[in-house]
Amino acid sequence: MKKVLFLLFLPLSSLVYAQSGYLKTPWTDEVNLEKPLQEYPRPQLVRSEWQNLNGKWNYSILPKGSFPEMGFAGEIVVPFPVESYLSGVQETVGPEMELWYEKTFDLELKKGKNRVLLHFGAVDWEAEVWVNGQSVGIHQGGFDAFSFDITDQLNNGKSQTLRVRVWDPSDSGPQPRGKQVKEPKGIWYTPVTGIWQTVWLETVPESHLLQFYSETEWDSSTQVFYSQIQNPKKSHEIEVQVYDQNILIGSVRGKASEALKLLLQNPQPWSPDQPNLYEVKVTLFDGKKRVDQVNSYFAYRDVRMAKDSEGFQRIFLNGKALFQYGPLDQGWWPDGLYTAPTDEALLFDIEKTQEMGFNMIRKHVKVEPARWYYHADRLGMLVWQDMPSGDMGNRWEVRPGVIREGMNKDRSPESEEIFRREWTEIMEEFKFFPSIVVWVPFNEAWGQFKTKEIVQLTRKLDPTRLINSASGGNFEMEGNDVVGDIMDLHNYPDPVMPDPAIFGKNRIMVLGEFGGLGLPVEGHTWQKRDNWGYQSFSDQKELMGRYAILLDDLKGMIPKGLAAAIYTQTTDVEVEVNGLMTYDRKVIKFDPEKLKKTHSSFY
Incomplete structure (x- = not known):
């Protein structure tokens, strides 16, 4: 998403107000704090023998390099980030501090000759793990799952103790972190530190x-x-x-x-x-x-780039050109931040998106738990998957024709290695899911580097999907063509498209972001006032009228070669009120039936 000049920044004092429990989702009070998120977390590889470790753990926030020798400060509900309301803590950690967890539990699994694996869905960012006082390993990466074989560290009895140290530099470090910043404002949101997906055990044979x-x-x-x-x-x-x-x-x-x-x-x-x-x-x-x-x-399905009868490159699904239209989906929650309060909540956003007549979701600079993609697979929702951005600060230059081509970020070898490693892990883990049809390694030049090399890496890891090398700008060119399969522009609020005469024959032409129409709904905003959208409205009728104009303009671009478009956005997020729904998911700002009828004409 683009940063524009008329943002109204969020005062830090509003964070206390916003997460005091005032802005709850319909599922906030349904969360079982003793046993949250009990669903099997890995639907693509299911075994019957497993144990969920979500629930209340001990925690402390200590200066970096310290150890919790004096005990722990209190309890935290895993897997909700420590900054979130549902964690029961709501404290900021920061790069100078570390977050410690400890849980003593009874091993319910019958081990026998099998091995016991300890799984973490995701921990942001660096996690070191001990079992019964013995270190079992360190993992870096905020969006990919990881596991350790802890068989040899288990006690003979049932009782076991698990300890985790987490360090997260947030926007002080070069690691992928998406929209998280230490000082939230505008389009940048509250930090997410620590365990934010399910922790679980399973028994497996040695092979x-x-x-x-x-x-x-x-x-x-x-x-x-x-x-x-x-x-x-x-x-x-x-x-x-x-x-x-x-x-x-x-x-x-x-x-x-x-x-x-x-x-x-x-x-x-x-x-x-x-x-x-x-x-x-x-x-x-x-x-x-x-x-x-x-x-x-x-799923038996095929996605590829091919020309239509007019000679324009389109996205072909199962041998037929299909216009793809969906919202920018950031996956944030007022009660759990990165973590949806329940599996029903996780499913809700996809279901509502489908009810509104969208056939695609762009998952924006965040990777969801595996169950989100499983729901997308079940429901038939196409997904464009972003790589979470990080190590930002590079600039871009604007050429005529709203084509952005500029300077790549000069990232350190460590920064490049972190990006490549986590992008590889994400792709290897999530290429299972048929709903994902497009990979998006970079967004709007945010930390973008060595574009051609990253596209080549992406193609090597998965040659079966399309690649949108740089959604919204800073394209690396090969002759008159951008690197990758897609030429993608962003524009707010009105729709635009790439020049068909230049790009239409060799690249898929896409409007990667537009819209951002804002409507604050009293009683359902992150703060009482000074919320914003790219263009703000006072009531639903006015909002829908402007949206209808945008769609009329968009529809006229499809015969000219436009192959896909993405509207900002699924829900309000913190001070942004440009969602189709409010941040708490309690108010749908548009009539879903009217939207579905309008959107169906695109397909």
Whole structure:
């Protein structure tokens, strides 16, 4: 999102008011503080033997390099960030301090000869973990899941003690952090520190399935399955059984180290109109012995760039051009910040977006828990996935024709390595989900560096999806073409599009952000006054009238080659009131039925 000159900044004193419990979502008071977010956190690789560790932990905030030798300050509700209302703490940490967690729990899993894995959905940013006083490892990265084998550190009895140290430099460091800043204002929001996704345990055999995903070979009606094995053996084989409505429709077996191809008879494609998903049972064999088994799923779907009958590059889904239109979705909550209060809340935003007639969501400089993408898969919502931005400060220059091309950020080797490592981890983890159709490594030159190299890395990691190299600007050019598949402009509030004569034949033309129409709703804002939108309105009728004008202009661009557009934004976020819904999700500012009728004409 672009920063504009007429922002009204949020006074720091308003944070206390905003998170005092005044601005609650419909789910705030439904959260079980003893056992929050109990759903299985990894729907793409499901095992039956697992244990959820969410709930009340001990915590302390101490100067960096200190240890909680004198005990802990109080209790925190995991997995809500320490700055959030639902954490029960609402304290700022900052780069000079560290956040410590401790939890003593009974191991409920029957270990036997199996290994015990400790999983963290996400911790922002650096996490060091001890089990029963023994260090098991350090992880850096605020948006990717990680795990440790803690079998050898477990006590013989049931009682176990887990300790975690977290350091997060926020916007003082070069790491990916999205919209978080130490001093929230305008389009920059409250810091998120510490554990913000589910912490859990599972038992696995010594050799077990570590990763599973698949790709569609559209032209041959074939699905290709890939597995990664922890502690592999040459004798290992994988069997994939495919089910449709609980009926076995095919299976394939082969070496665990190889891609397995299955020809599907009359395959049912996945699309927003028909989000068909196939259930999968994946078994690891050593000879005739079954070593490990997980449940999973896949979708038969294809996304590619191709020319339409007029010669314009479009996004083709399953062999047909499909205009994609959706909101910019930042995934923030007034009660949990990065963390939705419940799974129902996590699902709510996708459901409402779909009810309004959008067929796509751009997940903006944030990565959600795996369950969010699972819901998108189930419901048939297309997703454009941003890489969270970081190490900002570079400038861009504006050329005629609202094409932004400028200076890449001169990032340090450490900063570059942090970006590449986490982007790789994110893509490896989330390329499973068929709802994701576009990767967006950079937004508006925010920390953008070596664009061509990052696009090449993205293509190598996943050649099956499209790449929007720099949403909104600072394009690296190859001749007259931008690097990547997409030419993407941002403009507020009115829609614009790239010049078809220059870009329409070789790149997909996209309006990556527009709109930002603001309407503060009394009793549902982060602060009582001085909230803002890119253009503000006093009532719903006036707001809808302006939106209708924007859509009329947008609709006229589609025959000229515009392939997708993204409206800012799904919900209000802190002082921004340009959402389709209020920040607390209690007021829908537009009539969903009218929006759906209008949006359907785009497709």
